[in-house]
Amino acid sequence: MSKIIEGLYYSESHEYVKVEGDFGYIGITDYAQHELGNVVYVDMPEVDDEVEQGEEFGAVESVKAASDLNSPVSGTVVEVNEALEDEPGLVNKDAFANWIIKVRLSDKSELDNLMDAAAYKAFIKE
Amino acid sequence: MEIKKTCLHDRHLALGALMTPFGGFDMPIQYKGIIDEHQAVRTDVGVFDVSHMGEVRITGADAMRYVNHIFTNDIATMADGGIQYGMMLYPDGGTVDDLLVYRNAADDYFLVINAANIDKDVAWINRQSNGFNVNIDHQSDRYGQIALQGPNAEATLRDVLGIDAADLAFYTFTTLDRDGDNIIVSRTGYTGEDGFEIYGSHATIQNMWDKLIEAGVQPCGLGCRDTLRFEVGLPLYGDELSEKISPIMAGLGFFVKLDKEEFIGKEACAEQKANGVTRKLVGLELEGRAIPRHGYPVLAGDEVVGEVTTGYHGISVDKSIAMALVDTRYAALDTPLSVQIRKKTFPAVVVKKKFYKKSYKK
Incomplete structure (x- = not known):
C-alpha cells in the first residue's frame, strides 16, 4: 500500500508538490518510487531554471530505466536537493521527505489542475 | 500475439514480482529489488526462472556435420x-542468434x-537442413529451466536439491533421473559467477523452484540477470549481437572457428577479421552518475560515432559504465569520447568491456 499525504497536490505522472507560501517542493510520490525500484540517479535542473506545468524538468533513473520528471507547476527553481546527488536512494527511503526541487510558483491557480490526496488515491487504484 | 507464461508464472505472481513482457513471455523483472538480487548472486546464491529459453534437439547420422554447418564454434572438438x-x-x-550446444x-x-x-x-535451423540426414525436434514447450547462480550454488544444489555436482566441470553437463523425469544439469550461467542451469519437465522444475524458495534462496528477476551479465562483458542478443552485428564486431571472435572447414557466415567473418570491421564493441x-542507456548517441567532439548497446550504473562496480558500438577509429583503449x-x-573514456572479474569455478 503506497503512502499518500494529505494536503499535497498530485499530478497524473506521479509527482507531488507541497506548497509553502510562494514556494513549492516537488518530488515523486511513494507510489512512483515503488514502481521504479532502486533509484540510482536523479537528473536535476539548475537553480534559476524555469519549469512549466506538465513539462519535463529532469529524470529519475532506476537501475532498469529512466523516467522523465514533469513539473506539476510552473515557476523558477530556487533550490535543488543536493543530497540526492550523493544518495539518490533517499527517494526510495522516503519519497515525500526527499523532495527533488524547490520552485517559486509563478501561478498558484495552476494547483486547480492537480489532484488532491483523495483523488490521487483513487487514481493509482485504477 | 498472445503473451506466453512459463511453468513458474504463478510462483512469480505469488511472490509479488514486478512482471514485464520479455521475448514473448510475461517474465519477472524483480522481486525484492534489482540491487539486492544482484548482490545475492555475487555474494551468495540466487535462482532465476529461465524457462523462456528455447530448446531444439538435433539427432541423426549427419547431426555433427549439420550443427557445425550452422554454428560458429567447432563441435567436433567436444x-x-x-x-x-x-x-x-x-x-x-x-x-541469427547466440546459443549453447550440448553434446549428448x-x-x-x-x-x-x-x-x-x-x-x-x-525456421532458420529447418531451412538449412536440406541434404543433411538429421531430425530437428523443437522441444521448448517440453522444458522448464532454472538457473542457480552464485558462489554458494554448488552447496545449495547439494543441500536443497540433493544433487552433488562437485565434479561437474565448467561448461559440461550430466543427465539425471529425478522421479522418472530425465533432467539436465549443466555448469553454465549468465552471471559471471559459478552456477548451474537445470532443465526438466514443468512439474520437476516447479518442484525444485518451490524447494529452493522454501530454503530461503533469493528469487532473482531478469533485471539483475542483465546487470550481472553486463558487468562481466557477456553479450545480449538484441543489444551486443544482432542481424547487423557480427561476432567479430562484438569482439567474440574466439567463438568463431575460422579454421573449421565450413559454416554459414565463415567467409564474411574471415573477411572482417582480415580487413578489419567498421564498427567495434567497446x-x-x-x-558522473548519469546512466547511458541502449541507443544513446556516442560522440567524438560533436560528431556521432556510435551508440550505447547496454549501460548501467554498475552495481558491483560503482560507476556509470556502458558497452557501445563505435566507429573503429575511436575504439582504442583510453580514447576520450562522450555520451549524450x-x-x-x-x-x-574507452575501457575494457569486462568491468567486473568473472568467478567461474573451472
Missing part, C-alpha cells in the same frame, strides 16, 4: 557431456536458444 557457446550466422556475418552423443545435440528468437531460429566509463544523455553530454 566430448559427450560437453557444452559450447557460439553463434548461428547469416551468410553476411550478421547474427556424436549424433545427438541439444541447442539452447534465446526466447525472443525461438520462431526465427527454428567498454565506456563515464564521468537527454540534453547533456557526459565525458567518457
Whole structure:
C-alpha cells in the first residue's frame, strides 16, 4: 500500500508538490518510487531554471530505466536537493521527505489542475 | 500475439514480482529489488526462472556435420557431456542468434536458444537442413529451466536439491533421473559467477523452484540477470549481437572457428577479421552518475560515432559504465569520447568491456 499525504497536490505522472507560501517542493510520490525500484540517479535542473506545468524538468533513473520528471507547476527553481546527488536512494527511503526541487510558483491557480490526496488515491487504484 | 507464461508464472505472481513482457513471455523483472538480487548472486546464491529459453534437439547420422554447418564454434572438438557457446550466422556475418550446444552423443545435440528468437531460429535451423540426414525436434514447450547462480550454488544444489555436482566441470553437463523425469544439469550461467542451469519437465522444475524458495534462496528477476551479465562483458542478443552485428564486431571472435572447414557466415567473418570491421564493441566509463542507456548517441567532439548497446550504473562496480558500438577509429583503449544523455553530454573514456572479474569455478 503506497503512502499518500494529505494536503499535497498530485499530478497524473506521479509527482507531488507541497506548497509553502510562494514556494513549492516537488518530488515523486511513494507510489512512483515503488514502481521504479532502486533509484540510482536523479537528473536535476539548475537553480534559476524555469519549469512549466506538465513539462519535463529532469529524470529519475532506476537501475532498469529512466523516467522523465514533469513539473506539476510552473515557476523558477530556487533550490535543488543536493543530497540526492550523493544518495539518490533517499527517494526510495522516503519519497515525500526527499523532495527533488524547490520552485517559486509563478501561478498558484495552476494547483486547480492537480489532484488532491483523495483523488490521487483513487487514481493509482485504477 | 498472445503473451506466453512459463511453468513458474504463478510462483512469480505469488511472490509479488514486478512482471514485464520479455521475448514473448510475461517474465519477472524483480522481486525484492534489482540491487539486492544482484548482490545475492555475487555474494551468495540466487535462482532465476529461465524457462523462456528455447530448446531444439538435433539427432541423426549427419547431426555433427549439420550443427557445425550452422554454428560458429567447432563441435567436433567436444566430448559427450560437453557444452559450447557460439553463434548461428547469416551468410553476411550478421547474427541469427547466440546459443549453447550440448553434446549428448556424436549424433545427438541439444541447442539452447534465446526466447525472443525461438520462431526465427527454428525456421532458420529447418531451412538449412536440406541434404543433411538429421531430425530437428523443437522441444521448448517440453522444458522448464532454472538457473542457480552464485558462489554458494554448488552447496545449495547439494543441500536443497540433493544433487552433488562437485565434479561437474565448467561448461559440461550430466543427465539425471529425478522421479522418472530425465533432467539436465549443466555448469553454465549468465552471471559471471559459478552456477548451474537445470532443465526438466514443468512439474520437476516447479518442484525444485518451490524447494529452493522454501530454503530461503533469493528469487532473482531478469533485471539483475542483465546487470550481472553486463558487468562481466557477456553479450545480449538484441543489444551486443544482432542481424547487423557480427561476432567479430562484438569482439567474440574466439567463438568463431575460422579454421573449421565450413559454416554459414565463415567467409564474411574471415573477411572482417582480415580487413578489419567498421564498427567495434567497446567498454565506456563515464564521468558522473548519469546512466547511458541502449541507443544513446556516442560522440567524438560533436560528431556521432556510435551508440550505447547496454549501460548501467554498475552495481558491483560503482560507476556509470556502458558497452557501445563505435566507429573503429575511436575504439582504442583510453580514447576520450562522450555520451549524450537527454540534453547533456557526459565525458567518457574507452575501457575494457569486462568491468567486473568473472568467478567461474573451472
